[in-house]
Amino acid sequence: MQRRHMLGAMAALASSAYLGKGYAQGAGSSVPLHVVVPFPPGGGTDVLGRAIGYRLEKLLGRPVVVENKPGASGIVGAEYVAKSDRDGNTLLFSGLVPSVRYYSRPISQIGAELAPVCMIARSPYLVAVNPGVPAKTLGEFVQLARSKPGTLTFGSPGNATPQHLATERFRSQVGIDILHVPYRGTGPMMTDLLGGQIQLVFATVAAAEQHVKSGRLRALAVTSAERLDRLPDVPTVAEAGIADFVAEIAFGTYVAAGTPAAAIGGLNRAINQALADGDVRGKLVEQGFIPVGGAPADLEKSLLAEVKAVSELVRSGKVRIDAA
The missing domain is CATH 3.40.190.10 (Periplasmic binding protein-like II)
Incomplete structure (x- = not known):
């Protein structure tokens, strides 16, 4: 708990300092923010990356370029960002777990390549x-x-x-x-x-x-606990006769590990501002997403919990994952 409070305080302090510098390259900078989507156009991650990327361009006053880098279940895009410059100018939009290789790694090594920035949405x-x-x-x-x-x-x-x-x-x-x-x-x-x-x-x-x-x-x-208002005739899995099954997908943003805390804090604040924007929220809800937001520590906590849960399921044989 103390660590979480410390991370939150550091993020808030870094965010204000970073904003004072005008987000990494300065407000109105011509240096673009590269938003990397590790899947082809048309999927949920791509929808989120483009909707929020457009708003970030307005908030940051600098170009935002969305790049699709698909391959190997998201590994190609995740590794591209992990190897990018540690300056906060390359941002990964991915599922909660950015690389399937995380499931075979010790928990202590999860943050070695990518640093969490902000939870985006769930569905x-x-x-x-x-x-x-x-x-x-x-x-x-x-x-x-x-x-x-x-x-x-x-x-x-x-x-x-x-x-x-x-x-x-x-x-x-x-x-x-x-x-x-x-x-x-x-x-x-x-x-x-x-x-x-x-x-x-x-x-x-x-x-x-x-x-x-x-x-x-x-x-x-x-797969939600309740029916969706937008599709009222579609039953839940439980209503279909299969108890105790609820599932959802979550999305987050990451930068290369070692990126300065000030850069991470500034990006976190900008993303939270984008998620609070009425137009952005409306667009996400229209697409079936539930906007989330939060601190980097919140995303880190969810990431580690998901990796641990899936790793246990794989070891127990309750789910099977082919070799990536």
């Missing part, structure tokens, strides 16, 4: 299938999978991504054998689901909602 998943799948409910899909073990497929944006892990948890809990097909991002995954090449996904609301409403996909359930 439940829609459990969606191609309309050609002969299952109208989640219970019917489970029965179908049990009758055809090792035949049906589920997609994910990449091995050990949050969507993959959520589906593995579900698969383990209900006792079905379905095959994992990893993609290089949400966009390609959704394209193949729409085309019928795979049968099921756990997708963010941002990725799946428009296709559900158009009838091109069927939503079997939502």
